[in-house]
Amino acid sequence: MSRPRAGYIGFNRDPAAGAESAPGVWTLREAEAARRAGTWPGSPDPYFSNVSLLLHMDGTNGSTSFPDTSGSPKSVTAGGSAAVSTASSKFGGASVRIPASSYLEVSGSGLTPSGDFALELWANFDSTGSHYVMVQSFWTGGGWALWQHPDYPGKASFWVWNYSNSSPLMVSTTSFTAGVWTYIAVSRSGNAWNLYFNGTREATVTNSASISQPLLRVGSYRDSSTVSVASMIGYQDDVRLTLQTARGYTGASITVPTAAFSNS
Numbered sequence: 001m002s003r004p005r006a007g008y009i010g011f012n013r014d015p016a017a018g019a020e021s022a023p024g025v026w027t028l029r030e031a032e033a034a035r036r037a038g039t040w041p042g043s044p045d046p047y048f049s050n051v052s053l054l055l056h057m058d059g060t061n062g063s064t065s066f067p068d069t070s071g072s073p074k075s076v077t078a079g080g081s082a083a084v085s086t087a088s089s090k091f092g093g094a095s096v097r098i099p100a101s102s103y104l105e106v107s108g109s110g111l112t113p114s115g116d117f118a119l120e121l122w123a124n125f126d127s128t129g130s131h132y133v134m135v136q137s138f139w140t141g142g143g144w145a146l147w148q149h150p151d152y153p154g155k156a157s158f159w160v161w162n163y164s165n166s167s168p169l170m171v172s173t174t175s176f177t178a179g180v181w182t183y184i185a186v187s188r189s190g191n192a193w194n195l196y197f198n199g200t201r202e203a204t205v206t207n208s209a210s211i212s213q214p215l216l217r218v219g220s221y222r223d224s225s226t227v228s229v230a231s232m233i234g235y236q237d238d239v240r241l242t243l244q245t246a247r248g249y250t251g252a253s254i255t256v257p258t259a260a261f262s263n264s
Contacts, residue, residue: 045262052110053215053241056260058092059084066096066104069263074108080231082219088235090122090181091260095237096219102231103220110243111214113188118240118247119146120185120261125234128176129153133221133230134184135239142212145221146186147230148176156202158186158195163209170195170203181237183256187249194249199256215241 045051054070062085064078080102089095096104113119123134128148134156136145143161148154149168154175157168174197176182185196195203216222218239219232240261248254 043262044264047242047245047247048262048264050242050245051240052243053106053239054261054263055096055104055218055239056092057084057089057096057237057239058094061086061094068106068108072108072110074106074111076218077105077107079103079105079220085235088124088181090124090237091257092237095122095124095235097235098219098232100231100233101220103222104218105222106215106218111216111241113144113211113215113241113243114142115244116187116189116246118185118187118242118245118249120183120242120257121146121239122181122183122237123176123232123234124181124236125176125178125232127178127233132232132234133217133219134232134236135215135219136217136221137211137213137215139221139223140213142210144211144213146184147221156182156184156195156197158193158203160207160209160211162211163207169193169207169209170205172197172202174198174200174202181235185249185254187246189246189250192250194246196249196254199254201252201254 051070053068053074055066059065062083064083066076068074068076081099082102082104083097084094085097086094133147137143145159149157152171156172158170159168163169172195183198187194191206191208193205194201221230238261
């Protein structure tokens with residue numbers, strides 16, 4: 001007696017044949033076809049309504065269009081020579097290439113992490129040990145930044161200028177490796193701040209520092225005269241800012257994403 005074939009109830013060897021369903025409803029045949037093709041959609045994000053910025057950096061090589069796929073899309077303008085690149089990516093086959101004196105300028109309301117928040121991104125630097133910015137607001141008052149600072153070469157450091165103008169709030173213990181994609185996350189829950197490097201919490205602090213400036217740049221520093229300096233010189237992919245929740249990123253480790261962030 002042959003063993004029954006495991007799989008979906010109603011499994012068909014030609015899963016796409018005659019597959020018809022209402023919009024937004026998947027039949028078993030469609031689900032199996034999508035699974036085989038690697039296009040089965042990821043689980044909905046339970047915090048999506050709090051996502052303020054979501055940049056997948058996908059598109060045609062050389063494009064300077066960077067759609068924000070959050071629920072409240074922001075305007076994103078490429079500055080300098082920043083452009084979509086298919087030379088390297090973490091997800092989706094493309095990322096943003098940020099050479100010297102280049103950046104993405106972000107504008108719109110709802111970009112200030114003044115309470116609980118979670119900031120996540122994938123970074124890939126050409127080299128390490130210098131003055132390379134990943135994201136930053138104005139360098140004033142309640143400004144903030146995530147970067148490699150020359151005083152902490154190769155490390156991920158998170159700064160809040162209402163805390164200190166001369167030292168970061170948190171610094172990673174692990175260093176970036178040039179040419180390697182690294183997942184960085186920063187969270188705040190109440191007065192508890194955490195910095196994660198590839199899913200491992202490498203810094204945590206209790207501090208009442210306040211942030212009052214919005215995220216303005218991806219890949220570069222911006223001062224009050226909009227001067228661009230300290231560009232990342234590398235690639236970024238899947239940048240996500242979630243406000244009013246830390247997404248539960250409070251423990252000793254978090255799950256490293258294995259797919260692009262959900263758009264719903």
